[in-house]
Amino acid sequence: MSTTPFKSAAEAGIEIGKTDRLTQERTAKLALIYKKSNAEKREQMRAEFMLTYIMGRLNVNEQEAETVLKTSRKKRADGEQKAYACGTNQFAHHIIRDTLREEAAEGGESKKSTDAVTLCINYINKQKLTKRQMSKLIATLSA
Secondary structure, X not given: OOOOOOXXXXXXXXXXXXXXXXXXXXXXXXXXXXXXXXXXXHHHHHHHHHHHHHHHHHOOOHHHHHHHHHOOXXXXXXXXXXXXXXXXXXXXXXXXXXXXXXXXXXXXXHHOOOOHHHHHHHHHHHOOOOHHHHHHHHHHHHO
């Protein structure tokens, strides 16, 4: 396996989708770009990653992967839903990393946000869940 850094979220998505055995060293640059990006750029990175992750994981072309992404959770085949959930977990693990936790720490104490979603995310981040626990949480929330 190569140790050169990825140049784009799409490149990372396709390879992680094929192997699921990468170290965070190769995605460190992308994690930094994600951390410094605005919401629009972050969503673009996630979309690129998920598309190519599904392509690599299910060994399908771009059009078939887009179909999987556009299909609702309940209508996806089991293998497609598992690939989608794994892609979400891998994106969080390799790209998002600690960005949400750090952003909450930077502004969370002084603003005392009452937004329920923000409070939940902050609480989850403080729990320092393992990858398996996070997968279980996401699966439960998606059900």
